[in-house]
Amino acid sequence: MASVALDAGRPPLVRSAAEAAKRREARIAILLSAPALLLLLLFIILPTIAVIFLGFTDFELGYGSFNFVGFENYADLLKDRTFKRSLWNTTVYAAIVAPVSMALGLGIALLIESEGWGKSLFRTAYFLPVASLLVAMATVWQYLFHPTIGPLNAALAMIGVEGPNWLGASSTVMTSLSIIGIWQATGFNMVLFLAGLSAIPRELYQAAEVDGARSALSRFRLVTWPMLGPTTLFVTTISIINSVKVFETVKTLTEGGPNKASEVLLFTIYQEGFVYLKVGYASAMTVIFLAILVSLMFLQYRVMDRKVHYA
Numbered sequence: 001m002a003s004v005a006l007d008a009g010r011p012p013l014v015r016s017a018a019e020a021a022k023r024r025e026a027r028i029a030i031l032l033s034a035p036a037l038l039l040l041l042l043f044i045i046l047p048t049i050a051v052i053f054l055g056f057t058d059f060e061l062g063y064g065s066f067n068f069v070g071f072e073n074y075a076d077l078l079k080d081r082t083f084k085r086s087l088w089n090t091t092v093y094a095a096i097v098a099p100v101s102m103a104l105g106l107g108i109a110l111l112i113e114s115e116g117w118g119k120s121l122f123r124t125a126y127f128l129p130v131a132s133l134l135v136a137m138a139t140v141w142q143y144l145f146h147p148t149i150g151p152l153n154a155a156l157a158m159i160g161v162e163g164p165n166w167l168g169a170s171s172t173v174m175t176s177l178s179i180i181g182i183w184q185a186t187g188f189n190m191v192l193f194l195a196g197l198s199a200i201p202r203e204l205y206q207a208a209e210v211d212g213a214r215s216a217l218s219r220f221r222l223v224t225w226p227m228l229g230p231t232t233l234f235v236t237t238i239s240i241i242n243s244v245k246v247f248e249t250v251k252t253l254t255e256g257g258p259n260k261a262s263e264v265l266l267f268t269i270y271q272e273g274f275v276y277l278k279v280g281y282a283s284a285m286t287v288i289f290l291a292i293l294v295s296l297m298f299l300q301y302r303v304m305d306r307k308v309h310y311a
Helices: 002-008 012-054 072-079 081-114 119-131 134-144 151-158 173-198 202-210 216-227 229-244 248-254 265-275 279-307
Strands: none
Touching: 012 279, 072 279, 081 119, 081 173, 081 229, 081 265, 119 173, 134 151, 134 173, 134 248, 173 229, 173 248, 202 216, 216 229, 229 279, 248 265, 265 279
């Protein structure tokens, strides 16, 4: 209201010049954002619409025509044991990798932040798994988990424990893949938590110490953890999304085996779409996958955002 009254009190020439400047700024803003909006339309919005449409068809690669089948693909998914198994495996993987990698990332970040020297060295060392190509590291993990010559089983044999077939047994394959996922995600979460820790004002710790928070645990509970709320919310969201999107380790190390014990949702979508060429059916799976991601993000922000302290 004040700005409207101020504009009304200006001379007509001044108002017209101000309006022309605003229109010019709006045109410049549109021109600057046009490339990003075009890329967003071409690579995200249009493909998403195409996937949703194909999910209602029986389209297969190599065939010139397809039929509209409605919700038949989704009805088949409810009866597909492979889809149910891959959905369960993805849930188990995410339930292990996301919380453990977050806890380890926070713990390492606290240790590095408290270290007086060598911070850059430790940050680089722990971040290396994120920068490494996971497909290239698959050979190393295959060697580590090898049932006969692997160092893990050799270490277990030294204490009289018979090591399992880590990647070849249905009972241990998801645990093995989860260990790799934790190894890869911890460094990324550490960097995010380090950024959050560096943004906490040092005066808060001094004030907490004056108020009686003498121990490190008390300072963490009263200052660090509440102030890390926005960072924790972001790390939780990213960790769950990344763990649900697991694909490379399964494709490289197990191919979904043994007996589909390690088949995850993205690998099932890949199999249906690019091996069996059932694009319509794979598109329906993709829609379910996107719905799961959106639902998880919505629930996290609804539940956690209320508990977050924003500085």
